[in-house]
Amino acid sequence: MPPDVPLPPPPAPPRPCRALTAALALGLAASIALALLPGPTALFPALTDLARDVAAHDSESLRREHDGWYARLLPVYEAVAALPEDEPLLVAHDQVPPFFVAARFPARRVFAASDALRAELDAHHQPYHVLTLANGDPLRWTLLPGDEAGR
Amino acid sequence: MSLAAAWLPILALHAAWLGTGLGSFGALRGTRAWPPLLALPAAYFAGALLHVLALHVLMLTLGPGFPTQPFVWLLVSAGLLVLPFAVWRRSRARAQDRVDRVDRVDRVDRVDRVNGVNGVDGVDGVPAELPRRRFDALLALLLLPPLALIAVQLVGLPDVSYDSVAFWNAKGAWLFHGARLDGSDGSAEVFADPRRLHANPDYPLYRPMLALAQYSVLGAVDDHAAKPGFLLHLLAGLALLYALLRDAAGRTAALLALGLLLWTPIMAAASIPGSPGTTYVDFPLGLQFAASLGFLLRALRTRCGADVGAAMAAAASAALMKNEGSIWCALLVPLGACALLLGWSTRRTDGGAEHAAAVTHGHRTQHASRALRAPWLALLWLALPVAVLAAWKTLAARFVPQIYIRPPTPAQIVRLPEIAPAMAAGWWHSLLELRLWGVLGPVLLTACAIGALRHLRMDRERLARLALALVLLGQLWAVLLGVMLLEIQKGGLDNWMAHAWDRLILQLVPPALLLAVALNTRRAAR
Numbered sequence: 001m002p003p004d005v006p007l008p009p010p011p012a013p014p015r016p017c018r019a020l021t022a023a024l025a026l027g028l029a030a031s032i033a034l035a036l037l038p039g040p041t042a043l044f045p046a047l048t049d050l051a052r053d054v055a056a057h058d059s060e061s062l063r064r065e066h067d068g069w070y071a072r073l074l075p076v077y078e079a080v081a082a083l084p085e086d087e088p089l090l091v092a093h094d095q096v097p098p099f100f101v102a103a104r105f106p107a108r109r110v111f112a113a114s115d116a117l118r119a120e121l122d123a124h125h126q127p128y129h130v131l132t133l134a135n136g137d138p139l140r141w142t143l144l145p146g147d148e149a150g151r
Numbered sequence: 152m153s154l155a156a157a158w159l160p161i162l163a164l165h166a167a168w169l170g171t172g173l174g175s176f177g178a179l180r181g182t183r184a185w186p187p188l189l190a191l192p193a194a195y196f197a198g199a200l201l202h203v204l205a206l207h208v209l210m211l212t213l214g215p216g217f218p219t220q221p222f223v224w225l226l227v228s229a230g231l232l233v234l235p236f237a238v239w240r241r242s243r244a245r246a247q248d249r250v251d252r253v254d255r256v257d258r259v260d261r262v263d264r265v266n267g268v269n270g271v272d273g274v275d276g277v278p279a280e281l282p283r284r285r286f287d288a289l290l291a292l293l294l295l296p297p298l299a300l301i302a303v304q305l306v307g308l309p310d311v312s313y314d315s316v317a318f319w320n321a322k323g324a325w326l327f328h329g330a331r332l333d334g335s336d337g338s339a340e341v342f343a344d345p346r347r348l349h350a351n352p353d354y355p356l357y358r359p360m361l362a363l364a365q366y367s368v369l370g371a372v373d374d375h376a377a378k379p380g381f382l383l384h385l386l387a388g389l390a391l392l393y394a395l396l397r398d399a400a401g402r403t404a405a406l407l408a409l410g411l412l413l414w415t416p417i418m419a420a421a422s423i424p425g426s427p428g429t430t431y432v433d434f435p436l437g438l439q440f441a442a443s444l445g446f447l448l449r450a451l452r453t454r455c456g457a458d459v460g461a462a463m464a465a466a467a468s469a470a471l472m473k474n475e476g477s478i479w480c481a482l483l484v485p486l487g488a489c490a491l492l493l494g495w496s497t498r499r500t501d502g503g504a505e506h507a508a509a510v511t512h513g514h515r516t517q518h519a520s521r522a523l524r525a526p527w528l529a530l531l532w533l534a535l536p537v538a539v540l541a542a543w544k545t546l547a548a549r550f551v552p553q554i555y556i557r558p559p560t561p562a563q564i565v566r567l568p569e570i571a572p573a574m575a576a577g578w579w580h581s582l583l584e585l586r587l588w589g590v591l592g593p594v595l596l597t598a599c600a601i602g603a604l605r606h607l608r609m610d611r612e613r614l615a616r617l618a619l620a621l622v623l624l625g626q627l628w629a630v631l632l633g634v635m636l637l638e639i640q641k642g643g644l645d646n647w648m649a650h651a652w653d654r655l656i657l658q659l660v661p662p663a664l665l666l667a668v669a670l671n672t673r674r675a676a677r
Contacts, residue, residue: 013401013674014398014399014400014404014672014673014674015401015669015672015673015674016401016404016672017673019601019671019672020400020404020598020667020668020672021403021404021407022243023594023597023598024404024407024408024410024411024594024668025407025588027594028293028410028411028414029413029592030590031414031415031416031589032293032414033412034416034585034589034590035416040416040585040590041416041584041585041586043296043300043419047300047339049307050300050303050304050307069195070243081358096184103618109470114463121620133542134255
């Protein structure tokens, strides 16, 4: 055993500044008050909305909405799978990344639709398909041959 | 898979992360001094980081189409096997430490009682512990409503937010379906072709890897069933934040600070993208920012290498979460090194680290003398986030065709002052928006400013803490600069302010809260 040495003093306790503690306490009280009082920060409407949203979802509808992005694409996936692999697929919607389809079919050529690209494909007489929203409805998708899809 | 049935595999995965962290990083001797509330979440995140890194390696080495699930289960099995052994080992070590300090406990208790450590505050042996504990218990109860609200939102509502689904879950699903990062299956082409990608192709893959791991244990791409995992991840981050706040300023201040954060309106508003009730990555990223700062602040006091390691592991996790994490690492590593060099080169006056090490570890004479020295070798931990960041950037360079913000030209730099006023006004207006931030903005800004002013003395320990505060300030400036460059290069400042700005602020809230508390707390010298 090495020779004994005096034990160092115990750890000094943290001493938060009183003004900090007071500010935190007042901030917390104000936040709770904001949550309880009516207004844009009120918590109870949020709770009510949440309870309504959760209660409105039975398991089946919840799953349908939840799986939304994938579930909406499932019929499209099936249709895309039936397409010849060498036909490019153009996805024609700004808010839906072609990534969704590219992720499912890594070997397939999936592009964001653009007039330039379509003109290029048309010029080469290359058959292609366009994935688009049916009547702009984000819940419904449709897959059209390139010559039928409007620009 | 139903939500109820999903809990078991999800719990197994997250327990495996804990086991992996406890069995590897948690085995470091310095972590034995950590209280369980600090050690467990820190080990959990270390384990998650190790799994994420392992998955990156697997993605690079496995052939295309090779199933990922067996390897994820292998990692999970290893973590679960290690977990009980690691818990037993840690318990035994701490029990041994308790035996070692039996001869000192009377003295420690006596001193603590006088100085009010651990909630004991009294004079002449009369404890004032009970009222304090009751007050703290009341504060803890106040945390429950917002936590419950966040939990219900996170688990009970559909994950239909755009970034969560389009950026993170889709990439996780893609990796789950057999895409690889080596380009052998055309995945590099998918990454590299900007026409096939949405924005942000250069975002790192920590969050998709979390999704991949959860899909793998669930056996299917199921966002809904995976959501309990994101709740566990969030709760671990909040526990770590609380533990670091408590370490910095004591239990009462930590509970008050966490309460202030959780009762902020944005925290309970799942309708706002980026709030913790969604599976966006911004708030978890902010928690990693806070963890890296908190452990470095702790390391300044304890001079313990494990604290530096934990800080750098958090920084590495942040680097793999989002591009903002890369900026954080680039600021934290040099400024953290400066802080440690400054802080450790001073003669100790409070004796906190020495005592902690001496009473926690056996062989008090060895530890008392060892703790007096600064563990300079611990600075090697600074290489961890650098290595992770370099590896990721090298990998990303193979398949990311462009970065979001291009290096500014001199003409663009000249234009920055034109945009700065609108930028500053927008930032200020956003921060003071009651609907989102309640009273959090003014409280944090004031506390951070006062705390920084208190540290403006030519005192190495204060300057060391101030250097860490500069990391946050630098990150804020980098974000402001980035948005201004986006306005110059792509336009649409209003769009950025409307859709991304709140999330950028949310990333900085946890480290700002920690700094506001730590910079206004002192440890009385003995």
